[in-house]
Amino acid sequence: MSSLLLDALRKSDLDQYFSNFTSNGITELEALAQLSMQDYNNLGIVSIQDRKKLFQLVQSLRQELPTLENGLVSSTHAQYHRRPSRPATGHVDSSNAPYPPSPSSANMPDLATMSMSRRSTSNAGSPSLYYTPAPPSALSSTPPSNIAAPSVISRSRSRTLPDQHQRPSHIGKPTSPPQPPHSQFIDSMMLKSSSDDDDGMDDDDPPEILQRGANALLNPYGLPNKHRSSLPSKQQPQLQSYATSTAPLGQSDLNQKIRVCVRKRPLNKKEIERSEKDISPTVGTRSIHINEPKMKVDLTKYIEQHAFTFDDVFDTSDSNEKIYQRTAQPLVDYVFNGGKATCFAYGQTGSGKTYTMLDPEHGLYVLAARDVFSLLCQPQYQHLSAYIGFYEIYQGQLYDLLNARKKLFAREDGKQNVVIVGLKEYVIRSVDDLMKVFEYGSQCRSTGSTGANSDSSRSHAILQVLLRPAKNRKVITGKLSFIDLAGSERGADRGDTDVKTRMEGAEINKSLLALKECIRALDQDKRHTPFRQSKLTQVLKDSFVGRSRTCMIATISPNQSNSEHTLNTLRYADRVKELKGERDRRGIVEPNGGSPMIKGRSGPMFTEDSMLPPWQQPTTQPSAPEEEEEDGGYSDDPDLFQDHDDFLHDEDFPSDGDVRILDEDFPHEVTYQDDEDDGNASPILHQPSYLDNDEDDDLMFASHVPKRQPTPYHRQVPPSDSPSSTGTGTASGMVAATSHLQHHALLDDPAHVNKDNPLDDKASGQQQKTSRHLSSATTSPSMARPPPASLAASGRRFDASPGLLQMDDALVFDPEVIEEFIKFHRAEIRETNEWGKKETKLLTNFSLNMSSRKEDQASSGKDPALDMDRTMADFQSYLNNLDEVLDMKMAAVDALRDRIRSMLGEDNGTL
Numbered sequence: 001m002s003s004l005l006l007d008a009l010r011k012s013d014l015d016q017y018f019s020n021f022t023s024n025g026i027t028e029l030e031a032l033a034q035l036s037m038q039d040y041n042n043l044g045i046v047s048i049q050d051r052k053k054l055f056q057l058v059q060s061l062r063q064e065l066p067t068l069e070n071g072l073v074s075s076t077h078a079q080y081h082r083r084p085s086r087p088a089t090g091h092v093d094s095s096n097a098p099y100p101p102s103p104s105s106a107n108m109p110d111l112a113t114m115s116m117s118r119r120s121t122s123n124a125g126s127p128s129l130y131y132t133p134a135p136p137s138a139l140s141s142t143p144p145s146n147i148a149a150p151s152v153i154s155r156s157r158s159r160t161l162p163d164q165h166q167r168p169s170h171i172g173k174p175t176s177p178p179q180p181p182h183s184q185f186i187d188s189m190m191l192k193s194s195s196d197d198d199d200g201m202d203d204d205d206p207p208e209i210l211q212r213g214a215n216a217l218l219n220p221y222g223l224p225n226k227h228r229s230s231l232p233s234k235q236q237p238q239l240q241s242y243a244t245s246t247a248p249l250g251q252s253d254l255n256q257k258i259r260v261c262v263r264k265r266p267l268n269k270k271e272i273e274r275s276e277k278d279i280s281p282t283v284g285t286r287s288i289h290i291n292e293p294k295m296k297v298d299l300t301k302y303i304e305q306h307a308f309t310f311d312d313v314f315d316t317s318d319s320n321e322k323i324y325q326r327t328a329q330p331l332v333d334y335v336f337n338g339g340k341a342t343c344f345a346y347g348q349t350g351s352g353k354t355y356t357m358l359d360p361e362h363g364l365y366v367l368a369a370r371d372v373f374s375l376l377c378q379p380q381y382q383h384l385s386a387y388i389g390f391y392e393i394y395q396g397q398l399y400d401l402l403n404a405r406k407k408l409f410a411r412e413d414g415k416q417n418v419v420i421v422g423l424k425e426y427v428i429r430s431v432d433d434l435m436k437v438f439e440y441g442s443q444c445r446s447t448g449s450t451g452a453n454s455d456s457s458r459s460h461a462i463l464q465v466l467l468r469p470a471k472n473r474k475v476i477t478g479k480l481s482f483i484d485l486a487g488s489e490r491g492a493d494r495g496d497t498d499v500k501t502r503m504e505g506a507e508i509n510k511s512l513l514a515l516k517e518c519i520r521a522l523d524q525d526k527r528h529t530p531f532r533q534s535k536l537t538q539v540l541k542d543s544f545v546g547r548s549r550t551c552m553i554a555t556i557s558p559n560q561s562n563s564e565h566t567l568n569t570l571r572y573a574d575r576v577k578e579l580k581g582e583r584d585r586r587g588i589v590e591p592n593g594g595s596p597m598i599k600g601r602s603g604p605m606f607t608e609d610s611m612l613p614p615w616q617q618p619t620t621q622p623s624a625p626e627e628e629e630e631d632g633g634y635s636d637d638p639d640l641f642q643d644h645d646d647f648l649h650d651e652d653f654p655s656d657g658d659v660r661i662l663d664e665d666f667p668h669e670v671t672y673q674d675d676e677d678d679g680n681a682s683p684i685l686h687q688p689s690y691l692d693n694d695e696d697d698d699l700m701f702a703s704h705v706p707k708r709q710p711t712p713y714h715r716q717v718p719p720s721d722s723p724s725s726t727g728t729g730t731a732s733g734m735v736a737a738t739s740h741l742q743h744h745a746l747l748d749d750p751a752h753v754n755k756d757n758p759l760d761d762k763a764s765g766q767q768q769k770t771s772r773h774l775s776s777a778t779t780s781p782s783m784a785r786p787p788p789a790s791l792a793a794s795g796r797r798f799d800a801s802p803g804l805l806q807m808d809d810a811l812v813f814d815p816e817v818i819e820e821f822i823k824f825h826r827a828e829i830r831e832t833n834e835w836g837k838k839e840t841k842l843l844t845n846f847s848l849n850m851s852s853r854k855e856d857q858a859s860s861g862k863d864p865a866l867d868m869d870r871t872m873a874d875f876q877s878y879l880n881n882l883d884e885v886l887d888m889k890m891a892a893v894d895a896l897r898d899r900i901r902s903m904l905g906e907d908n909g910t911l
């Protein structure tokens with residue numbers, strides 16, 4: 001099979017990509033013939049020449065191979081044709097050398113001999129979704145009976161097998177082709193298509209349908225769905241029953257950690273005027289199809305159907321009320337039980353995100369507020385108050401929509417709470433209050449007109465409802481965020497030409513990509529979750545980690561001209577859905593089908609938040625190989641599987657080394673905070689909450705206001721003898737590093753900060769940092785925090801963290817806690833070493849490039865100035881990468897230091 005592929009690639013001079021194809025699951029010509037140009041990049045084919053060659057090859061295959069458009073043509077047919085007298089081996093041996101090229105074609109694989117006649121007319125006219133076999137004449141004679149059934153035949157299970165008389169006798173009776181749940185729709189679609197001129201379909205030749213998605217040959221990304229049938233046979237029935245079931249899927253669990261739903265809006269007036277059709281039929285309550293009209297190179301029209309399944313799919317007739325019940329309402333209950341929850345809408349501009357999430361009258365936030373206030377009236381919650389904050393992220397900056405778009409900064413406290421410093425919050429006591437506040441904030445929102453929506457949101461808007469005890473508003477007992485994301489499509493796609501719009505588009509894309517990556521990383525339990533790739537993910541961080549739930553509502557437009565964006569939205573959502581945190585991939589599934597267990601633990605790995613859809617049930621899908629293939633493996637981090645350190649499985653620990661990263665991204669350690677409501681701005685120092693002992697801060701509305709320092713603190717250029725002061729100091733890495741050091745100087749010893757001289761701040765911070773890391777046993781007299789031994793003696797009181805006892809004159813640690821710390825420390829060392837290796841690699845690559853360029857110039861006598869641009873660009877990229885790597889290293893160190901603080905009972909600050 002793969003030898004045929006290799007043969008074909010070789011003849012097109014593309015054999016160097018063979019491994020790329022096979023690693024993407026493309027091992028057969030049939031799969032190759034179904035590639036679209038969008039797949040070329042994924043296969044690593046970027047040069048124009050090679051893309052052309054591949055395009056030609058694919059086109060030729062499509063011409064040559066019969067019935068591909070209808071579905072799977074069993075490669076066994078090809079094998080029979082090519083190797084009629086092949087001895088029985090039980091399976092097709094692909095290791096043999098490829099057959100000699102056909103004299104009929106110099107460049108192409110010998111398709112003539114293996115090809116069957118092109119799809120028969122009767123087939124072409126059939127709207128069947130399933131493969132209809134070529135007529136007998138087109139097939140070779142029945143293969144010799146001594147040829148065992150090639151394993152590939154099982155791929156046809158969800159499709160029509162060849163007619164009985166064509167099939168080898170050892171293959172059982174044919175089963176009638178399973179009817180897909182949507183066949184009725186397709187029939188009507190076909191009729192509709194064929195009678196309609198503007199859809200590009202021929203009247204007398206209804207388009208055939210190529211399926212992609214859950215029960216199709218190709219997945220929604222256009223890659224072959226080979227993995228489904230490559231499961232061990234005992235796992236097949238369940239998958240098959242899912243793939244071919246005509247029964248609607250049951251309702252999904254409302255209490256999953258991550259839920260992904262889709263909402264389709266009705267056709268709007270303009271679309272109706274343009275006679276656009278709805279090409280997105282929903283199927284039951286959880287599936288949706290996108291019937292994308294397409295045209296082949298021979299101008300034949302066909303419909304490519306993409307099938308998706310989510311936790312819920314809401315049709316045009318579904319009201320916000322219904323959507324609320326299945327999306328945000330469970331989250332309201334959850335936050336009243338102490339959790340953090342996020343509900344966000346993702347989709348193309350004009351697809352209904354704002355309408356769903358923040359519509360002033362019936363957006364989900366209003367409906368949620370209604371429930372929040374009714375719950376607050378209940379006796380058990382009467383001690384709580386609801387605080388509303390409303391801010392937007394525009395071009396990577398945070399702006400307070402309730403405070404004249406004041407610039408805000410995000411940071412994280414020691415308990416992984418994201419704090420939006422300076423955010424104005426309002427105590428809200430009724431839905432009316434909320435609506436007034438919200439209306440006020442909405443007017444400040446950044447909107448602009450795009451080709452797609454005349455009132456398009458160009459920012460991510462975040463409305464957060466915080467539950468706090470009325471008597472102690474520094475404590476958060478629940479947090480619910482509603483996010484109306486900016487449109488997901490690129491500015492360039494909308495015909496927008498001005499630079500500002502394009503920059504907005506680029507920023508939006510960056511943050512949405514980061515959002516996806518974070519959810520991906522979380523689901524895969526990666527050690528590092530790239531929260532800091534965007535402001536959006538930074539501020540959402542605490543809604544993803546720990547006790548949290550997320551509901552994503554992908555909003556889509558139903559019409560044909562938006563099909564590409566719709567598909568992008570659904571693929572994005574599918575990626576989240578597919579990887580959502582329903583499973584703990586660190587778990588090892590018992591081979592005997594027993595309960596999966598977390599390595600090194602005794603409890604079941606699925607929590608109350610978990611409920612798998614049928615095809616993901618752990619007992620029937622041990623190891624889930626099909627998803628591994630598609631996702632490129634469970635994890636590329638061998639530590640997750642080989643390391644027996646319990647901490648890796650302990651969600652209480654920061655899993656990403658990202659703790660307190662947010663400050664570092666904001667070199668502005670100083671912001672100006674309005675004095676209560678008196679409008680006098682005074683500079684304040686943002687300090688970590690655990691240093692904040694200001695108990696009598698009685699602001700009515702503004703919260704998260706860090707303790708004000710008596711004198712201002714300003715960022716300064718590092719002293720000249722500082723290592724970080726060399727160079728220009730303008731590169732981003734330099735700024736970040738400086739910020740980091742200053743940050744730590746502040747963290748370490750506020751008491752020793754010479755507030756009149758920020759240079760001293762930094763120096764003392766560095767000194768302390770160094771002394772702490774050089775020797776944990778000796779204590780510099782300048783250290784504000786006494787070492788454990790002197791802690792009790794000093795008379796300072798600390799709230800002990802778990803495992804820490806304060807005896808008469810010493811701290812006593814639980815030995816298990818010590819063990820854990822050692823493991824944690826070891827892991828952090830590993831992590832920093834890894835980043836150290838990457839740093840070395842960066843340096844090596846860059847310096848090698850530089851020297852080879854020099855050599856090149858010396859030997860060719862080329863003017864070095866000619867290469868200057870290149871060198872500058874390389875250097876800049878090197879600096880940027882280095883900056884990233886250093887950030888990661890520091891994050892690991894930070895995580896360790898936070899752990900140290902936690903051990904010493906110093907992280908008990910509240911917000």
Ligand SMILES: Nc1ncnc2c1ncn2[C@@H]1O[C@H](COP(=O)(O)OP(=O)(O)OP(=O)(O)O)[C@@H](O)[C@H]1O
Pocket residue numbers: 264265266268316347348349350351352353354355356453455456457458485486487488555
């Ligand atoms: N489910 C729906 N039912 C009726 N009208 C809808 C629905 N969804 C959206 N609309 C209408 O479509 C238009 C665009 O919707 P909306 O502004 O919510 O899109 P959006 O995705 O937020 O766009 P942007 O990203 O540009 O802000 C609005 O006029 C809205 O009233």
